[in-house]
Amino acid sequence: MTTTHEFWLAGRRASGEAEFEVRHPHDGSLVAKVSVPTDAQVEEAVAAAAAVVPVFAATPAHQRAAALDHVAKRLAERTEEIARLITAENGKPIKWARGEVGRAVSVFRWAAEEARRTNGEAMRLDTDPGGTGRYAIVRRFPRGAVLGIAPFNFPLNLVAHKVAPAIAVGAPIILKPAPATPVSALVLGEILAETDLPAGSWSVLPVENAKMPALVQDKRLPVISFTGSDKVGYQIMDSVPRKHVTLELGGNAAAVVLADWSSEADLDWAAGRIALFANYQGGQSCISVQRVIADASVYDRLVEKVVEKVKAQVTGDPSDEATDVGPLVDENAAKRVESWVEDAVAKGAKVLTGGSRDGAAYAPTVLAELPADAILATAEVFGPVLSLHRVEGTEEAFAAVNDSAFGLQAGVFTHDVQTAFRAHRELEVGGVVIGDAPSYRADQMPYGGVKDSGVGREGVRYAMDDFTFEKVLVLTGLDL
Known part of the structure; x- marks a missing residue:
């Protein structure tokens, strides 16, 4: 009872x-x-x-x-x-x-x-x-x-x-x-x-x-x-x-991987953090990774590693110690995510892994070639879905981050301290995380956003x- x-x-x-x-x-x-x-x-x-x-x-x-x-x-x-x-x-x-x-x-x-x-x-x-x-x-x-x-x-x-x-x-x-x-x-x-x-x-x-x-x-x-x-x-x-x-x-947080973040160890770290924090909490976090913006020089290698690490995320019963990704809060939430992915695919996006629903659970999903008119390109998905975007150089990468109605946090993978300060100055967000995903938050630091965040x-x-x-x-x- x-x-x-x-x-x-x-x-x-x-x-x-x-x-x-x-x-x-x-x-x-x-x-x-x-x-x-x-x-x-x-x-x-x-x-x-x-x-x-x-x-x-x-x-x-x-x-x-x-x-x-x-x-x-x-x-x-x-x-x-x-x-x-x-x-x-x-x-x-x-x-x-x-x-x-x-x-x-x-x-x-x-x-x-x-x-x-x-x-x-x-x-x-x-x-x-x-x-x-x-x-x-x-x-x-x-x-x-x-x-x-x-x-x-x-x-x-x-x-x-x-x-x-x-x-x-x-x-x-x-x-x-x-x-x-x-x-x-x-x-x-x-x-x-x-x-x-x-x-x-x-x-x-x-x-x-x-x-x-x-x-x-x-x-x-x-x-x-x-x-x-x-x-x-x-x-x-x-x-x-x-x-x-x-x-x-809300947000549609971006993880930026720049050209100087190029060693195998660098890309392994970035891919692991992106895969983890696109899917933790079932993607139901305002600072979950939703957009991955990668320099063309590292894009192909990064994509391969991200897909591999997303596939390795363990789904299932959330009470199981091994589970990484559980269900969304209810079936309606999962159905909404499903409909947004279907919208993206109908408009030309490619599903590299995932893209399926089972009740309230939605499989960790990676999309490429997401068109600008897809819902997922502008709205907060609040589910385990990320999209990959190829850019040429830092200026284009930062412009892509700022091309959003939201501005909560962004992650920038770079070793260049000048670029780090540039990101802090130019990115239209409430927080910039260098060398990691945008999903990091310490509970004593100021946390919040700009624009619609x-x-x-x-x-x-x-x-x-x-x-x-x-x-x-x-x-x-x-x-x-």
Whole structure:
């Protein structure tokens, strides 16, 4: 018998009048039943968050840091249990699920450290005669309660990237997990409930997507942190122009292999990293490799190696330790990827490997000669599909990267430090990774994009800045 998971309302367990099922993407088995909050319960959570804003902002740093430390410790202790929950609800291979838990531990640990060392800034004002005897202290304060809307692809770590910075700065947060993957967030609620954070400072509400507009519009939630599709993200931003909205949206990340990256060892490394990070998480990552842009001098050798290494990716049951690539989040997602590949092939693309679907699983796929009018050429596939493109020289390669509506991250395989700095300067993305795939992310670094990839930054300290504003205190009549 499957137990129904309760949700977390203002820090305490609660259940609603309805529930929904969470099913395993791999075999359709029932993972959990989840209780859905009523409209009255959502109102109670929002009212509690709004009421606790001044209380939470005034909590001492050690209290917030201790709570964050506790979460990091308990996540680490429960790694295997939570990893298997992630695999069950999301379908990601267990090896990647364990890595996700480890990253979430790091996020909460970083947030605890940042909570302790966020000291503000002091500045003397007597640099002009009118400021004689004056001294300023600049501190940051929460903008108010945060509405965090999380996606399905990292059901724990991307939740952590919203919850941990909010707690670190003392901002109450209402978290809405993705309907497909709420269980990890609800387990995180169990751990948060073990802390002494003020009542109302956090809630985990698995509300239906249809109820999201009301939360978005609620003036008591002046900050919105959204991770998901660009279509939904910009709809949110456009609907609440006076709110502070941060958006971490999609991408079609490029890996660039330049002419100087030409030895067999170089190309083996690049091909291995490209194959791995085009397919990890089933390609369901905003920085999965989708486009490979290779100099003509290395293109043919690289293609052979990429296809070989993609074929070597082990597919199957995500609970199997050997599996590299599991299913997509559901069969509809796999059908969409299938239709996009079919569109590309109908327009002239060649399938070098893959190109088949089995239920919610889509085979790791490599395409060549992708036409510019194919959907895959411009949209985010969010599946295990990559395309290979031949270019002549660095200028053409960088132009190809920038020929995109998105700009999240890019990887550039080069040994030339001048080219590395040129890439940093010229590529229209939020992050450039030299010597590796674009899929690298350290959880403390600023992470986010330009163009249709969003606004604002994740990464603990940078999210803390987004959740707060500067306030100046001017002291007068001082003998400096």
